[in-house]
Amino acid sequence: MEPTARARKTPLPGVGARYDMTTESGRHLSVVVHQDARRFLAFHDPEDDDACKDATALAPHEATALADLLTPDPVGHLQQHLEIDLVTEHITVSKRSPYAGRTLGDTQVRTRTGASIVAVLRRTSAVPSPTPDFRFAVGDTLVVVGTREGVGAVAELITGG
Structure with missing residues (x-):
């Protein structure tokens, strides 16, 4: 000790x-x-x-x-021993998004991609840890965390691309 x-x-x-x-x-x-x-x-x-x-x-x-x-960084020593491949990306819900006006639960993001939407930025406020019944609006910015591949899959899903 x-x-x-x-x-x-x-x-x-x-x-x-x-x-x-x-x-x-x-x-x-x-x-x-x-x-x-x-x-x-x-x-x-x-x-x-x-x-x-x-x-x-x-x-x-x-x-x-x-x-x-x-x-002291309580997890800093982990980076010396682990290679963690996590990225964070902001993805905007546009008019063309198939999920504009729909709920987070409708996306099944985590099940489909392994990545998580950890917050939604709306105008001048933030919604941390949105629940499955959270309804997306055009202009929302989704804060997504996951592997590069998972976050890319969320971007494709949300943008309809």
Whole structure:
């Protein structure tokens, strides 16, 4: 079992909060989160908590990018061992589609192709995981996931091509 790191939170009245942790190598790392959402990454002297050795301000997009880099990918190791041939494609329901005005269940997409329609984008909204009674409209964009062959078969089915 891997060791877990715990951040300690210290309220900073009028400022925000400071989150501290000590790394396995003994470095004292802090993130100060201001009330206005500014963030600062800093290294402190473990002997003197108020002595900051180095710090840098992070813009919101930089904090997000750093968090993404530091967050372990729970399935990343699978890609080293498996070759997964999945693709995602957007397919538009046109006037010529034999399924315009018909339901998802009518298509029998998964049974016929092995691919799945995982969402439908309609104007300015999205319908995730549409149910079999979901009715397609002209202009809908279907988000399809499957193998290259399966997604191609869905495109052919939906476009009538």
